[in-house]
Amino acid sequence: MTIAKPDVALNEVERREGIERLVARNGHIKDLNMDPVTRIAGALAVHVTADLEKGVYLDSHAQATLFRGYEVILMGRDPRDAIFVSSRACGVCGGVHAHAAAYAIESAMGICPPPLGTVVRNMTEAAEMGYDNPLHLYLLAGPDYCEAVIKASNPELWPKAESWPCPNADIHGFKTMAELMTALNPLTGNLYREGLEFTRLSREMVVLLTGKYPHPENVVPGGVSTTLTLQTLNEFHSRLGKIFDYAQRMLAVWDDIPAFFYEADDRYQLVGYLPTNHIDPGYWDDPYAYDATYENCNSWGEKRWSTPGVVIGGELVTTRLTDINIGWEEFVEHSYYDASHTSRYETDPLGNPLSPYHSWNKRTLPKPGARDWKDKYTWACAPRWDRQVVEAGCYSRLLMTAKAQKMPASDFMSATGSSMRLLIPKGETGEREVEWHAPERWNAFERNRGRAYHYLFSQLVALESLLEAYKLMKQGEKRVAALNPTELEKAIPMDERRSVGWWGAGRGWLTHHLVMDKGKITNYQICTPSTINASPRDPWGQPGPYEQAVMNTPIIEDVSDPSKFTSIDMLRGIRSFDPCMPCTTHAYTGDGEVVREVNTCSCGGD
């Protein structure tokens, strides 16, 4: 199997000109812009040049198309406001932003939440994944594999699906792949409807603790304000039980889909393919190790349920949060900004060198202009780690944790170096051990499968955290926050502080970089997973993950009649990343002046 490599040797200008010549000469080469891409959250457009004869995507550009400006609003505000304000950056997973902001504030102010506070946060955030993952799998990505789509764009697959017995039929109950595909139909399909119902169950678990979703009402600097009672824990527990039964069925579905497609056509292995370069800052803290300091972040970071790390070319290169932090840079060559780096900070607080392009040094000099594929075409910036293109995803957590083998001891989860063993506790269905293997090739199918296993992983973290909460309650522990409101107000430092909140979102990586001075925010930078994945070319011409994934995707659908080209293969690739663009924010003023130093470089935008 050949893996098409985007031709990055040519410079962008020559490359585009070549493509334009081709498009002008040949009817089978299509240059199309899909705006908007639907069934993703937020505003994304994808431009493709497709050679229908050769069945390849010659070129692709991802564009983030929305600006808001929350960062400007945060500028000069009380740091305590960052939690409620930044939460509104994303309504798909607002809770993660509220938490990341709390971690950033705590680190800047030197307050460490009591164990029960951290445990409640873990429960909340695991439950939040509980509605995020099925929402994506069944409402957003699932329809790409449903009966209606297969019959229309891959009709040759349908007879095969009708006669293909599902290996996991005894678990999910669909005898053939065709039955399963019918259940994926939007709105009418059983899997679609069941997925939606289970998102509701998890949302109930979230609001038991937060009062409200997607924007939680209970996150405070130094902990949570949840009034935790035995009833809260019991209600959480009763819902979690149903989820484990459901997880068995979910895994069975997302194990069978890749098996069917790989068997039907080998080329499906290349849909949305990217080399194994992943990054993740870890998720869900050890309540006894986490101390809110940058100094000790490598030791408490490695004790997270999901281990932080970077994997390049399939090899784990680090699990240290400081490495992850100092390798981080954001470029704006192809984004509507002027050069945005400064050299305000040359080192991190521990003396490690920092690039002028690091988030703490980033200023935003927005400069809107015409869209030009050779030059600037998106509001998204290009984050890179060690100047390499990396991908973020909730499934990256499985990869890091599996490879690092540093996860806390658990009765339900263990890492083997190349896989994660997960024990699904009994519900109505009996107990079952499942294993997720790091895939050889990351493609659309493996991302979706990984997301399903991540659902289980997160729910097992919810279970472990719930058990910890019961234990703490038995011990009479009831403190959920380090400080009361009066102490909190007094604790706001007046000197200059900077910090970072490392956390995760439904799509993986999430960081909030904060600089504060005289008790006010002076710089606030959010970097979200979709920023990373939707990034444009960097200064070295390396396309961002969506762009590369599209260019690696073969056109498998039947395009003998060019007007029948739906681009389903590309859509499967793009949607497998779970693009989430709402926190895409871009800034400029009417007269093109700099309006801020604070910037939200969020889900796909800047």
Place this chain on the structure above:
Amino acid sequence: MADRQTRTPTQVDKTPAEELLDALGPVDRYHDYEYFGDFGMPARAMMEDLVVGATHPGRFGPLDKVHAFWFAGASCDGCSVAVTGGTTPSLESMLLGAHPGIPKVVLHHPVLNMEAGAHYLRPAEQAVLGELDAPYVVILEGSIMDEVAAWRAGGYWSAQGEEPWGPEGELRPVSATEWIARLAPNAAAMMAIGTCATWGGIPAAEGNPTGAMSLMDFLGKDYRSVLGVPVVNVPGCPPIGDNFNETVAAILYFLQGFGPLPEFDELGRPAWLFGETVHRRCVRGAYYEEGAFAQEFGDPECLVEIGCWGPVVNCNITSRGMINHVGGCMNAGGACIGCTMPGFPDKFTPFYKRPPGSLASTTVSRMVGSVIRPLRKFSNNNLNREVRWDRQHATPSAFSRKRPGRRHWPTSVTSSTTRCAARATPRATTLTSGASATRPPAAAAPTPASDPDRSPRRCVSKPSRSSSTRTAPPHCAAASPTRTT
């Protein structure tokens, strides 16, 4: 741009919507669908045609079908997420026509639809052209940004698709704001969901660069839909999904001739949902009345001193819950930050601080509470005893703490203050004294101490009555052994 934000309506004779349309000019070119072929339409059919389950309203009302265009301005998609959580009625049941009398609702929603790109925009184009096959409503989530300013600077804030509306017929990004301005005049109703769309919300907070505003401000106060309805507002950040779904359903019930005319208040909010302050139905209201206030995050009492604005905020979350009647800010321990209000967020920041106006009323309730609480405690203790126990002078319960030589029932008001809760009455309690005292009433149902050795003090409880027949005395906080109020 700052001057554009601070202008008063009297300083301009046009609404922002009219201004935008004047700046952009009329449009007359639309997508060439032949050029696109099936690009972006993997099922080769529009969502509407895929949803075969949708039924017709049968014998009800004049409407067979309604299109609903969902646009996102400066939004976080949280409203969409909230709406997908709603269950009375649920989104899918509305779309599938699962309720008698509800017409077929054809939703055009970027997060849900099968078709993408140009095809996704086709019905919106038809609506602009006046060629749509049924009436339509427009739903906006997120604030309207001042695209006039952006247009003059050669760009846009937020785009939802592109159309051949450039000067030479070239494609240009079309902002959500522009779609709204073009669709509003012929809409059956314009609905704003969430605080960003209803009042500007966080994108319109002090210091924002985009000139973000509400749908109401954008269309102007004289706006009426073709049915004569001003902008309908369902606020909340996020809104409760069911508040929106129910409002849509209520409007449809009315249009179909069987529901009453839904009432809206002077700001266009559904009056039956937003007529009350959230404090009035707050689960912690009685603590306020008795002057018991949380001091630490996580405390079970009234949250006003740790930043709750509930007494002056229109919201129904404490009675409706967030989803399926579960959750609710104060129910879980979150203080109200006024997220449904036009003054949100600037009139409520900094957060986690007591509202400045609350001092007078909390002082009064502390005074009143100091009298009322002991009296209630007394009566409560009395009612927690069978008449037979009174005669026997004993509480025949193994959970009852044995204190030889002491009477096990209160004899006077004085015995029922701070000390009594922990020892003299069969009150609900849990394992540890401190924890028990800070539990809210709903959860502090009589619970046998499962691990009495851990408990520093054996507590009394009543095993003979289940929690469903009686909840615990709600006054325990006042009698907390760890804290006197």
